[in-house]
Amino acid sequence: MDNPVIIFGAKGIAHPALEIFNSNGIVVYGFLDEDESLHGTEINTVPVLGHPEDDGFLKLIGKKAEAFVAVDDNKYRKFLVELLNERRKVQPINAIHSTAFISSDAVLGHGNFINAKVVLGSGATIGQHCILHTGAIVDHKAKIGDFVQIGAGSIINSEVTIEEGAFIGSGVTIVSGVTIGKNARVGAGSVVISSVGANETVFGNPAAKV
Incomplete structure (x- = not known):
């Protein structure tokens, strides 16, 4: 640049x-x-x-x-x-830290913040204007919508879908195949084993609606 x-x-x-x-x-x-x-x-x-x-x-x-x-x-x-x-x-x-790992076939939109040690797996899709904090992992074929924020150390497993505007706290684990709805919020440290509806807030292990 x-x-x-x-x-x-x-x-x-x-x-x-x-x-x-x-x-x-x-x-x-x-x-x-x-x-x-x-x-x-x-x-x-x-x-x-x-x-x-x-x-x-x-x-x-x-x-x-x-x-x-x-x-x-x-x-x-x-x-x-x-x-x-x-x-x-x-x-x-995009702001992508030099220590982040971006798979050769991951897809990124514009304006994303991708901090140190973030991993984007093969076929992962990141929308626009997302914030991925330190050490977040987005595994293969996961789909992240626009304006999503993912906290430090969170693990987004394969084929997870996170829709626009959702907030994922630090240290969250989302199991494979789950969908997090638009503008939903997942509290820090939660383990999400089932899909979360739009505008819902969930917390805990396993995560439950608050």
Whole structure:
């Protein structure tokens, strides 16, 4: 990648996103965040430049810089993605740590955050704008929808389907063939042995509806 990256967001996953780009030798130009108290500060010597909706910075995207959206909250993440789509006609790039293992026939969309030691198995499909924390495993032929978040150390076994907007906590195990519905939530440490409906929250071993 020839162009530097501007990271949208300066909290949450923004700092590890910087580390991901550093691990690949990619220059980060700066951060943009709506919190004005952060403007003029630095994260590991990289400045927080200003507001994400500032046209002075937005006009750099697509010509002189790439964009990555480092925001945990799905609603605001979607807003920033749409902002880049509509005003700059670009998609955010992927942030993939140099120590992640991506199978040669795994399929990835745009704007995904894939942290250190993540494993994506053969034929796995990852949608767009997902967040996969450290050491998450997505086994072969699993399908992950858009805007899904998977916690550190979670194991998504083969042929699991996780639909758009679902949240999987840290240390979760989802057994093969299970479907996690749209916007569902799975609590940390849970073992999921049967499918979870849309908007449901489950927790425990075996996971039960809360």
